Amino acid sequence: MELNFAIISLLIIFGLLSGLISVIAGVGGGVFFVSILTLLFFIQIDIAVDTSTFVILLSSFAGFITYLKQKRTNIKISLIFSAFSILGSIFASFLFSIIKIENTLLKMLFASTLLIAGINMIYKAIKSKRQNKVQKDSSNNFSLEHHDYKTNLKKAIPLFILAGFVANFLGIGGGIINTPALNILLNFPIHNATAISTSIIFFTAIYNTIIKFISGQINIIVGILLAIGSIIGSIIGAKLSKRMPKLYLQFFVASVLMILAIRMFF
Numbered sequence: 557m558e559l560n561f562a563i564i565s566l567l568i569i570f571g572l573l574s575g576l577i578s579v580i581a582g583v584g585g586g587v588f589f590v591s592i593l594t595l596l597f598f599i600q601i602d603i604a605v606d607t608s609t610f611v612i613l614l615s616s617f618a619g620f621i622t623y624l625k626q627k628r629t630n631i632k633i634s635l636i637f638s639a640f641s642i643l644g645s646i647f648a649s650f651l652f653s654i655i656k657i658e659n660t661l662l663k664m665l666f667a668s669t670l671l672i673a674g675i676n677m678i679y680k681a682i683k684s685k686r687q688n689k690v691q692k693d694s695s696n697n698f699s700l701e702h703h704d705y706k707t708n709l710k711k712a713i714p715l716f717i718l719a720g721f722v723a724n725f726l727g728i729g730g731g732i733i734n735t736p737a738l739n740i741l742l743n744f745p746i747h748n749a750t751a752i753s754t755s756i757i758f759f760t761a762i763y764n765t766i767i768k769f770i771s772g773q774i775n776i777i778v779g780i781l782l783a784i785g786s787i788i789g790s791i792i793g794a795k796l797s798k799r800m801p802k803l804y805l806q807f808f809v810a811s812v813l814m815i816l817a818i819r820m821f822f
Contacts, residue, residue, distance in 0.1 A: 563597075564781055570596070571611070571785025577812065578731070578786075579619040579754055579793035580805060586612050586728030587670055589782060591816045594663070599775070601663045605727035606772035610779040612729045613765045615786035616758035622794035623751035630700060634755035637738075640713050641730060641760040644720025649767050652725065663820060666726050670817035673732035677810030681803060698745050705742040712741045716756070724764050729757040732813070746805065750797065 570592045578585035586608045593604035623629045657665075705712075715737040719730030731753045738749035768774050797805070 559777065567778060567781040568785035571782035572789040575615045575786030575789025576793040579790040580797040585615055585786060587732060587813060587816065590666060590727055591820060595819060601659050603773045603775055606768045607775045607779045608727035609761060609764045609768045610774045611782045611786055612757060613761035614783040615790045616754055616761055618787045618790040619754040619794050620758040622791055623754055628748050628751035629755045634752060634759060637716050638756045638759035640716035641720035641756050642763050644717035645724040645760055645764050648721045648724035667817045667820035669722065669726060670813045674810045674814035674817060676736055677813065681807045681810060700748060708741050712737045720760050723760055730760060731757050747797065
């Protein structure tokens with residue numbers, strides 16, 4: 557892809573918008589980065605996936621630091637969940653070093669993942685609306701340090717492993733799985749769930765980026781341009797998300813994911 561002023565500007569702008577939305581939603585940004593690179597800039601999806609992983613590392617770091625300062629996440633909890641996510645990524649690295657996936661199939665799998673994630677988010681939003689008063693009361697009394705997540709942790713572990721697997725395979729961060737697992741199974745309020753999800757994404761992206769640098773096809777220049785905008789968007793998004801009603805957040809992200817999925821199918 558030939559870079560000129562217009563392309564460079566668009567990459568930074570789309571990076572900013574993607575970083576803003578992804579950190580607010582805790583979905584890692586890859587769902588947007590891969591879609592942007594393939595649909596708008598016509599980059600092969602395998603290169604887009606690898607480049608997205610690199611961008612996610614940089615943008616999720618900015619979100620992680622901001623959420624850490626806001627005390628909406630902490631390192632201990634993030635590392636515990638990240639260990640399972642990284643395990644899934646290691647398995648994906650091993651599996652796909654043996655099995656090669658065609659680009660067309662990879663694109664369809666990516667679109668299907670977006671669609672499933674969007675439907676799941678809408679289900680979660682409807683459930684949240686029905687239980688809004690109860691959740692509001694519990695969120696006001698929530699303590700990150702004293703929250704009991706261990707009771708249902710065994711149920712969530714397979715999902716964290718799956719998130720790491722998908723993050724490595726599709727370059728999407730894994731937040732579309734992490735956030736619902738944290739919110740629904742482990743009962744973290746949605747604003748904490750998105751923050752912790754961003755933390756998991758960052759630690760998992762460290763491993764995935766190293767692997768992609770060794771054996772992948774990262775477009776460094778495009779990745780850096782997207783990352784510049786994404787980091788700015790991540791910082792703004794992390795601050796804005798504290799004020800955003802969680803119900804609107806869930807419906808918004810679900811709609812965006814489903815629109816991207818439909819566009820990628822057709």
